[in-house]
Amino acid sequence: MHEYAFFLGCIAPNRYPGCEAAAIKTSRKLGIELLPLKGASCCPAPGAFGAVDLNVWYAMAARNIVLAEQMNKDITLICNGCYKSIYEVNERLKENDDLRDGVNEVLAEIDMEFKGSIDVYHLAELYYDPKICGVDKIRDSVTRPLTGTKIAVHYGCHLLKPIKERRFTDSENPMWIEELVDALGAESVQYRNKMQCCGAGGGVRGFDLAHSLDITNEKLINVTEVGADAITEVCPFCQLQYDRGQIEIKEKFGIEWALPVLHYNELLGLAQGMTPQELALDLHGIDCKPFLDKIR
Amino acid sequence: MAKGYNDPAMETRFQDRYYHSADNPEFTKEVERISRTIAHMCFQCGTCTGSCPSAPRSSYRIRKFVRRAVMGLEREALTDPDLWLCTTCYSCTDRCPRGIAPTDIIMAMRNLAFKWDIIPRNFLKTVQLIYTTGHGVPNNDVNRAARVKLGLEAEPETTHKYPEYIPGIQKIIDHYKMKENADRILAEGEH
Ligand code: SF4
Ligand code: SF4
Numbered sequence: 269m270h271e272y273a274f275f276l277g278c279i280a281p282n283r284y285p286g287c288e289a290a291a292i293k294t295s296r297k298l299g300i301e302l303l304p305l306k307g308a309s310c311c312p313a314p315g316a317f318g319a320v321d322l323n324v325w326y327a328m329a330a331r332n333i334v335l336a337e338q339m340n341k342d343i344t345l346i347c348n349g350c351y352k353s354i355y356e357v358n359e360r361l362k363e364n365d366d367l368r369d370g371v372n373e374v375l376a377e378i379d380m381e382f383k384g385s386i387d388v389y390h391l392a393e394l395y396y397d398p399k400i401c402g403v404d405k406i407r408d409s410v411t412r413p414l415t416g417t418k419i420a421v422h423y424g425c426h427l428l429k430p431i432k433e434r435r436f437t438d439s440e441n442p443m444w445i446e447e448l449v450d451a452l453g454a455e456s457v458q459y460r461n462k463m464q465c466c467g468a469g470g471g472v473r474g475f476d477l478a479h480s481l482d483i484t485n486e487k488l489i490n491v492t493e494v495g496a497d498a499i500t501e502v503c504p505f506c507q508l509q510y511d512r513g514q515i516e517i518k519e520k521f522g523i524e525w526a527l528p529v530l531h532y533n534e535l536l537g538l539a540q541g542m543t544p545q546e547l548a549l550d551l552h553g554i555d556c557k558p559f560l561d562k563i564r
Numbered sequence: 565m566a567k568g569y570n571d572p573a574m575e576t577r578f579q580d581r582y583y584h585s586a587d588n589p590e591f592t593k594e595v596e597r598i599s600r601t602i603a604h605m606c607f608q609c610g611t612c613t614g615s616c617p618s619a620p621r622s623s624y625r626i627r628k629f630v631r632r633a634v635m636g637l638e639r640e641a642l643t644d645p646d647l648w649l650c651t652t653c654y655s656c657t658d659r660c661p662r663g664i665a666p667t668d669i670i671m672a673m674r675n676l677a678f679k680w681d682i683i684p685r686n687f688l689k690t691v692q693l694i695y696t697t698g699h700g701v702p703n704n705d706v707n708r709a710a711r712v713k714l715g716l717e718a719e720p721e722t723t724h725k726y727p728e729y730i731p732g733i734q735k736i737i738d739h740y741k742m743k744e745n746a747d748r749i750l751a752e753g754e755h
Binding site for chain 2: 281282283285286288289305307308309312313314316317318320321323324327328331374377380426429432468470472474475480482483486551
């Protein structure tokens with residue numbers, strides 16, 4: 269069993285708890301145990317909070333990392349926003365003495381110290397890594413293949429970009445999440461401008477909702493054009509933007525969409541035999557039933 | 565309609581002489597210090613704007629903001645509401661042929677704008693939520709019920725279940741007077 273401290277963030281536990289439940293259950297079947305990271309906070313949000321004062325962003329993210337250092341466990345997480353804050357702050361503090369010293373001065377006030385002793389991974393990244401799990405193991409864990417469905421992958425921005433500060437090698441046309449989707453028996457589809465942002469980030473969703481939704485709408489056009497039955501992503505904030513966003517798009521622009529949006533862990537849960545109830549799919553703004561009905 | 569913040573307190577602030585200071589070479593240095601990127605290497609090719617999802621649907625031009633950073637056009641940069649239309653997607657950063665991170669230039673400028681009390685309210689509300697609950701998006705009753713049905717605990721294993729961790733977070737935020745300033749700016753907009 270590979271053990272990790274599970275950093276929850278905000279939107280998964282507080283809006284889409286099915287993602288949290290699915291991550292824990294599906295990972296266990298793959299030999300990955302997710303341990304509670306007690307007392308963690310918001311990552312904090314890289315755009316909406318970092319925009320105000322990056323010093324606080326560094327220090328608060330570092331506090332979350334130190335909680336895992338104290339457990340002696342690497343962190344894993346299921347949200348791209350969290351990934352940017354936790355992964356990037358961890359790497360930057362390890363590499364830059366000036367940043368680390370500044371952060372440790374503040375952390376000393378609460379008897380903590382950033383040591384740089386752990387690593388941070390997105391759970392999807394661990395699934396793809398053959399040393400930890402790998403595509404074959406995912407395929408072997410499937411009991412109810414998602415045959416007959418076409419799925420468009422939205423990678424999200426902060427998982428892969430800025431690519432210079434990531435372990436990944438390609439942020440223009442990656443295909444590895446498609447491999448993870450195909451392993452579930454579904455068919456992943458390619459669409460125009462796949463790597464475009466969902467529109468939610470940087471505090472834009474809160475600052476100018478119409479602007480943010482217009483970006484989402486463009487993605488929905490591109491995804492439905494190729495006949496996708498659902499969008500999958502690895503970020504609950506992207507999920508919120510696509511899912512609740514379709515309702516807001518109808519209110520604001522009068523355009524009607526009904527495209528189910530599922531986190532990869534929810535898809536994996538379905539493919540491993542979890543029921544829609546066990547995944548709290550009823551909390552989604554957009555009904556997932558048309559997608560479920562497609563599964564042969 | 566002219567561009568504006570639709571916030572009377574902010575409009576009043578802009579009338580003040582303080583917001584009409586001359587171009588400031590220190591601004592370039594400050595932006596480079598906070599962003600940790602080499603803004604002055606920009607040769608204005610426009611690859612950043614060409615990659616930007618916000619450009620086709622607004623007057624926001626990231627190339628223009630990079631130029632303002634290099635030219636020390638502090639007031640122009642910090643008072644333009646377009647500053648808040650960057651989704652931080654980092655497409656420009658991955659494609660800039662000069663290895664600049666325009667996204668981080670925007671983030672640095674936003675930090676500096678906050679010091680001028682220029683910041684949209686949604687950002688300040690996030691600060692308040694995180695300060696009081698530890699979460700930018702806190703739990704609610706519908707979600708608590710759903711969690712219990714899933715076999716999870718009503719409160720996640722975060723500051724929600726362990727509120728004793730919140731004072732530590734507040735100390736970090738107070739160290740930088742972030743909450744204090746957020747409260748003050750929000751209150752100014754309320755009368
Ligand atoms: S892509 Fe880089 S060099 Fe080109 S205009 Fe933008 S910041 Fe300047
Ligand atoms: S990071 Fe901001 S400026 Fe750069 S391409 Fe994305 S939205 Fe545009």
